[in-house]
Amino acid sequence: MTILQNVSLRPYNTFGMDVAATHFTVFNDLQQIQELSSMAWMYPKKYIVGGGSNILLTQPLEGLVIKNEWKGIALVDESDEHVWLQVNAGEIWHDTVLYAISKGWGGMENLSLIPGCVGAAPMQNIGAYGVEVKELIDEVVAWHWEENRFIALKNEDCQFGYRDSIFKQALKEKVLITSVVFRLSKKPKLNTTYGAIQQQLEKMGVHKPTIKTVSDAVIAIRTSKLPNPKDIGNAGSFFKNPVIHKAQFLSLQQQYPAIVGHASGDDTIKVAAGWLIEQAGWKGYKKGAAGVHDKQALVLVNHGGASGMEVYDLSSDIITSVHYQFGIMLEREVQIW
Template sequence: MAENSAMQIEPDVSLKSLNTFGLPAVAGRLVRITSDADVRRVVDHPDLGRAPKFVLGGGSNVIFTRDMPELVLKVEVMGQRLVEERADAWIVEIGAGERWHDAVAWTLDQGWPGLENMALIPGTVGAAPVQNIGAYGLELQDRFESLDTVDLLTGRTVTLDAWQCRFGYRDSIFKGALAGKSVITRVRLRLPKPWQPILGYLDLERKMAETGCTTPDARTIFEWVCQIRRAKLPDPAHIGNVGSFFKNPVVTPEQCRDIIARDPHVVHYPMEDGHFKLAAGWLIDACGWKGKTIGHAGVYEKQALVLVNRGGAIGSEVQTLARAIQESVYGRFGIRLEPEPVVV
């Protein structure tokens, strides 16, 4: 959409193909956002400016349980460029509407490694900071420089650094104080020089043992991560899902010892602050949920952390299944699992 073009308001848009779980929902009104100016047009609009709004990226982190009376802002800001090359890093800027995996592949193609551990994470670049996405020992905040966001009240573009984004484990200010109040349009990432591989995860250690390659380059790690994820996780194009459905719970050393005493095989990882992260998928599997189904929503046969659409699922069925799993895990381990996706 050109800077001076009129805003297109699309009525009664089906969101089924715009969320990776493939859940039915209809947006009463939808506007596609391709620039900061598009957001300002919405803010300045006599009717839409005051309307409640819902920001939609790639739809890989949302569970629709109803139709959307809110104005849906579909973020489609594109573009990829090198902003600056420093002695210690490359700074790249990527439009919020670009697919995250495509952005990871693009940086590697340019010879700028550093994102390879986060290959194949579903969703868009703009959604990545909201969730502080992460995989295989790396989180977005580890590679974050800054982002641009447009305020939905004033229409002003504001640049936020990592501290202002308040990153936490699968968390940020965009899930708290700024939830529904701004639209991320561009993200800048810092890819450090010299490059250092991150290989501390069990699955990557297995790949090193299998291949005999103990000093993989970034492209090799990228390919390994893609292979691991494809073996474990269903492709949303074929089986509706949002990737990992629950956060890995973080517990105190005392809690971890207590669980290990009862279940010595529990998968756990030490954290820098002394806490331990437990594998939510292991906890769910231990409660016997792998492969189970409620209505048309089920638990994936190869990975208990992933809930899937068996065909024709609706949001309430996903909610019912998720709550049953939460109750089951709490009953056995005394741990409350927290969902990763936003439920609306």
């Protein structure tokens, strides 16, 4: 395989940061694993990139950037109720969703149009419109750099949490996810209660929704609400929605009756980070070329020419200001490199 030197990563991250990697290669064939492995010692630091839609590049990368383009989809098992679909990590997430929908297999439709590749989906347990990918994952297969072998983790081994998994924790930077097996439903149960899906379906004149029309509704909502990285650099939600104790939420609610939160456990509430950021006065804020989106305060943007550090510093200022006003510490969702 070819290892290129001093490669600009600008086309490989949706923030559009023009940062160079000392070494860069494309992984598109499972045979390359042995080759990559034999030279792994030369590159103690390895960075796996899929669609680059959940990373912020703040400095030149010393090490080997591996762009995952390993593609392929296979039906590996089937029952009366379900199919098991093995999808290689370099497949585009949204294409996989559309593929499943075209076959009539349900489960992924609420996750339509999330940017990025399949290999990154388990990483932060992607979620949208009331569904998390952990509900669909049967198994994740990955190459373990130190153990020099493939490992297969069943769903329960992945330690999935809200925007979290073992791949962000104990296995962080230790594995290259090569494929994911999804269990999809032949008799889909639609989930249209979350967000504006129902309203959107009515707007579209859909009275008997299907996985296809639910997907269409999600696409329509997302397109109207979220900035397209092709138009303005961003990585979607920059922060996680913080989970706080119910008592703290009730006390905040007295001061801010409009605060937005949903129960996330017996005694905890997940608060809308976008609401907190907006209340703290950041929506539409701009400093140089870094800013906060004017319609969606949870999204930090690169108006063109911002550096990763400028966006990072802005995120730090937001964290400080939200903490000062509400006593809540925001956590970044985006991976900082």
